[in-house]
Amino acid sequence: MVNARYDHAVETRELRYFVAVAEELHFGRAAQRLTMAQPPLSRAIQRLERRLGVVLLHRNARGVALTEAGSVLLREARTALDAVEAAERRTRRAATETPGLVLATKAGASRELLSKLLDGYAAEPGAVAVEVVLCGPGEQERLLRDGRADVALLQRPFDTTAGFDTEDLHTEQQVVVLPAGHPLADRTHMSMAEVTTLTDLPLPRWPRRDGSHPGGPGPQVRDHTQLFQLIALGRACAIVPESLRATLRDEHATVPVPDAPAVTTVIAWPPHSRSTAVADLVRTATRL
Amino acid sequence: MVNARYDHAVETRELRYFVAVAEELHFGRAAQRLTMAQPPLSRAIQRLERRLGVVLLHRNARGVALTEAGSVLLREARTALDAVEAAERRTRRAATETPGLVLATKAGASRELLSKLLDGYAAEPGAVAVEVVLCGPGEQERLLRDGRADVALLQRPFDTTAGFDTEDLHTEQQVVVLPAGHPLADRTHMSMAEVTTLTDLPLPRWPRRDGSHPGGPGPQVRDHTQLFQLIALGRACAIVPESLRATLRDEHATVPVPDAPAVTTVIAWPPHSRSTAVADLVRTATRL
DNA sequence: GCACAGCGATACCGCACGGGTATCAGCCGT
DNA sequence: ACGGCTGATACCCGTGCGGTATCGCTGTGC
Known part of the structure; x- marks a missing residue:
């Protein structure tokens, strides 16, 4: 650290702090959630604001409100933190000898498609174990984004497929x-x-x-x-x-209900996935 | 900091350090690039490895080699760092009053398409200023990913559109x-x-x-x-x-050359983009 | 109208951690 | 065998982060 210039880049800790405050809209509760005291949290947010040269929060005497820039940072920070978490998780998983795939899907949805997919893939040469994670609505995207899942079954237009590579599997009324x-x-x-x-x-x-x-x-x-x-x-x-x-x-x-939007089940995976297992599973899925 | 448990999450600094070492495959040069001394860099990487519970580098006496997990982390860390940078940049830009769009495109490519797009968009109601950034091959994706650009013209199959939302504009032989x-x-x-x-x-x-x-x-x-x-x-x-x-x-x-792969020019933008300006520009583009 | 409650900001302190220098330890090539 | 590389270790220092105590402000209730 040569001098006191503001040339430090943003650290994930600061992003985590900001997300906590932005979600709670209350420094005290956010500090509690982060298991720390309130003053250092206040200072950290001030530092972040100074470093970015941006006002992120309006401090009304009774609580806190997000500025325009603050809500941008909230959204961007969440995806950035997910990316960091994903890096961590995928690295750990890459080091384990049993590769395995984690597939996230909505509980109850596309039961038949799922079992056909699992059976079909298991019959492929070189198939690895597939762990199925059933999760609540909208949860799959999160799992895929932060590396807890390798591949997911999503349903448009209910789920947002933004940021993933996808293949359409099935459309239904x-x-x-x-x-x-x-x-x-x-x-x-x-x-x-x-x-x-x-x-x-x-x-x-x-x-x-x-x-x-x-x-x-x-x-x-x-x-x-x-x-x-x-x-x-x-x-x-x-x-x-x-x-x-x-x-x-x-x-x-x-x-x-013919005029209700059609539902398309898609298989989605994170971009840049270099895993051959994911590619095999996707290929199996598109052949169904 | 209650105790010395390894419950700290990965910080962007550590990821930057690791990327430098993984790219240079040499602690000394990496430290130089990071303007720091070699020993603290070595220790930081060791800490990172301990924290992840993963060996990232094989230290041969003559230099360094990436392990399997290490190359996964290299790829993931790059995208995570881009996401953090993007958060920073987009927040800063959200705070400036002049919104403006930054469009990244390859130098020399799609000149006619580009001028039609810019003219068409400028004629739209509510159009904002568009700054055009000409960049080298493969550079646009980076700009889009780390927030320096809001939208880009890419050419499949030369550029990879993974992780972005895209609309096809034009296909040519x-x-x-x-x-x-x-x-x-x-x-x-x-x-x-x-x-x-x-x-x-x-x-x-x-x-x-x-x-x-x-x-x-x-x-x-x-x-x-x-x-x-x-x-x-x-x-x-x-x-x-x-x-x-x-x-x-x-x-x-x-x-x-009829059997050469056809080239499709697409307009691409980061997912989760909430900017109406981007949406307007894309809509203009698809109408051309 | 004044005291109080609740909020974030400030003041001050201590320590752990990140970074620096000096040096060690293995491994190659000559 | 010995320099010349490499990365690892030892040790020290400064600061930056987190803690406690307290302040300043504001809206509220009696």
Whole structure:
């Protein structure tokens, strides 16, 4: 360290600190989350702001608000931290002798596609063990980005495939799931407009990525089991890909919704992946 | 810092150190490049290895070699460091009041497309200033990845578009450029095989990303000016997209090479880009 | 209207860690 | 066998980071 010029580059620790503060919007709670005291955290953020020459937070006497630049940094810092974590994890995994693949997929979705894929790949010469990680909605992208998974099954337009390489596997229409015996249950088809105006069966509210639920009339649901139970009880309806019909019992009825957006299941993997196992798995998948 | 457990996460400084060593394959030179002494660098790498629980380098008494895990980390660390740099740069730019776009493109390539794009976008309502950065082959991806550019024109299959969102703009065939008056100059077409066996006119050798040149018979070239001069002198030939014919004078002749891979010019931008300016520019581009 | 609660900023201190110099230890080529 | 490379080790020093104590501010409740 020759002198006190601000030529230091940003460290991941500072990014972690900033993300904590930006998420909590409260220095004290953020410090607690980081298991440190509040003053050094305040100073670290000040240092970061000075170094970037940018005001990241507006300090109102009662808490904190993100500036425009701050919300840019929040988004960018998250992906940068994911990239660092991914570097760490992939390096560790590269050093273990059992390579293996980790495949992330949504619980309950694309069951048939998944088993065909796993069987097909296992029959390939040179196939390695595949560990399947079932995760909540929107979680797969995170796993793929931070190196916990090597490959994932995603569904457009629900999941965002930005930043990954993908191959389309399967496209399907959506259906509305109703309680069996509902007056509309034997319709040949319904429109989105009709479904959203079913006031007796509101659409459920899924949690956002941060765990909070959007406001609205429908019940809050966390997974498909809850969802289908609520539908069977006549408290909700839902628009889902038609392949989910395979998991339904006779307490549910389905009606096609032709104008709902088609759902495309894609296989996704991080770019620059040099793994032949990933390439083999993708090749198997596209042949199905 | 409660105790001496190895629960610290990887810092960007350590990644920078490792990349320097992995690129130089020599602690002394790497330390010089980092403007620091060699011993602390050695220790930092040891710490990193201990923390990851992985051997990254084989220390032969005469220099250093990357392990399997080491080369994984080299690749991953580069993208992670680019992501951190991008976070820094984009945050700084978000704080400046003049938004502006930076567009990276290869020098000399797609001149006509570029001017149509710039004119078309400038006519859009809400258009912001566009700064054009001309850069060497393969450099655009770097600029896009580390936040120095917001959008780039790339050419498949020369450039890799992995990790970016892209839209195809234009596909063209390739032609071979010969000195005017060459015996083959008035052929209606040639095959790749014919071109590569022209021993009197070897294909030139472009520098790799690290600046080194591959071995071979042809002359080394750094840019298109050098290339076309060498061709005019009867020392080389080259296969280039046909749009480059517009920049040629009468000292060159071109012959189509139908079996050369078609070149697709795409517009690329980093995923998660929330900038409306980028979206507008892309929309303009796809309408051309 | 004033005291208090809650927030982030500041002051000050101690230590651990990052960096420097000097030196050691192996391995090659001559 | 011995210099001349390499990277590793020993030891020291300065500073930068984190800790505690406290301040300054502001909105709030009685």
